[in-house]
Amino acid sequence: MKSGVAIIIAGVIMVICGLVLFYAVQSSPQIESFFRTIKHAGTFIGLLGMGVTLAGVLLYLINRNQPQIQDFDVKE
Secondary structure, eight states, X not given: OOHHHHHHHHHHHHHHHHHHHHHHSXXXXXXXXXXXXXXXXXXHHHHHHHXXXXXXXXXXXXXXXXXXXXXXXXOO
């Protein structure tokens, strides 16, 4: 598997994990600090996963199969 595709898959998994962590905790004004930390960690992981996914897409686009450059013999 090419590295760009593997990085995209890892980024999507990170976004999904971040969403699960963020929405698993209900928001309330008197939320405990542990659950607040879990919610903030979900936000951080989700945003980090978006960045990783974007990096994987860019890496995939850069490393696509490019046409071979042909060498021409110039005779004078």
